[in-house]
Amino acid sequence: MNRVTIYPGTFDPITLGHVDVVERGLKLFDHVILAVASNPGKLPMFDLETRLAMVRETFAQHSNVTITGFNGLLVDLAHQYHATSILRGLRAASDFEYEFQMATMNRRLDADIETAFVMAREDYTFVSSRFIREISSMGGDVSTLVPSPVLKHLQKAFNQS
Ligand code: COA
Numbered sequence: 001m002n003r004v005t006i007y008p009g010t011f012d013p014i015t016l017g018h019v020d021v022v023e024r025g026l027k028l029f030d031h032v033i034l035a036v037a038s039n040p041g042k043l044p045m046f047d048l049e050t051r052l053a054m055v056r057e058t059f060a061q062h063s064n065v066t067i068t069g070f071n072g073l074l075v076d077l078a079h080q081y082h083a084t085s086i087l088r089g090l091r092a093a094s095d096f097e098y099e100f101q102m103a104t105m106n107r108r109l110d111a112d113i114e115t116a117f118v119m120a121r122e123d124y125t126f127v128s129s130r131f132i133r134e135i136s137s138m139g140g141d142v143s144t145l146v147p148s149p150v151l152k153h154l155q156k157a158f159n160q161s
Pocket of ligand 1: 015017042075090103106
């Protein structure tokens, strides 16, 4: 049986914390659909095309990871890809409330789709995309926290060489 899961997020930008979630997901599922939400309400720094490009470059060597953008309901996209679960990472107890609400709402929208949680690697529990954007905009070094393709996009965005 081909077990497909869908990992949604804004990925503004993707971090090594997100990559760790995908890698853990691949231990449980045969295929991960990484779904980059357009999410205009979050006013992303990078446009959807750039976020997709960073994710595609990051997983270029992974035949078991499919990248897609989306702007509709997650459960509809899950059906489109024959995914029977949603994959999410938990970094700390503070993530739980938001994740609980989202998982419960998705279950209300489609009772057939389960949400599976994996625990983030300890040394990435403090990483978030917002911190990456902030630190990078101030010239700080985020090279140990993001995949290398993201670095060049951050440097370009902040006019750093
Ligand atoms: N490592 C690093 N960072 C992580 C992380 C991890 N393991 N897990 C979460 N984060 C960070 C993200 O970087 C992001 O940081 P930021 O806010 O500082 O930028 C934050 O935690 C939460 O982002 P993310 O996990 O990407 O969630 P999101 O709120 O951006 O995305 C969607 C939420 C896209 C999954 C959700 O809005 C969705 O499904 N939308 C589609 C519409 C829909 O179906 N709505 C009903 C759903 S209930």
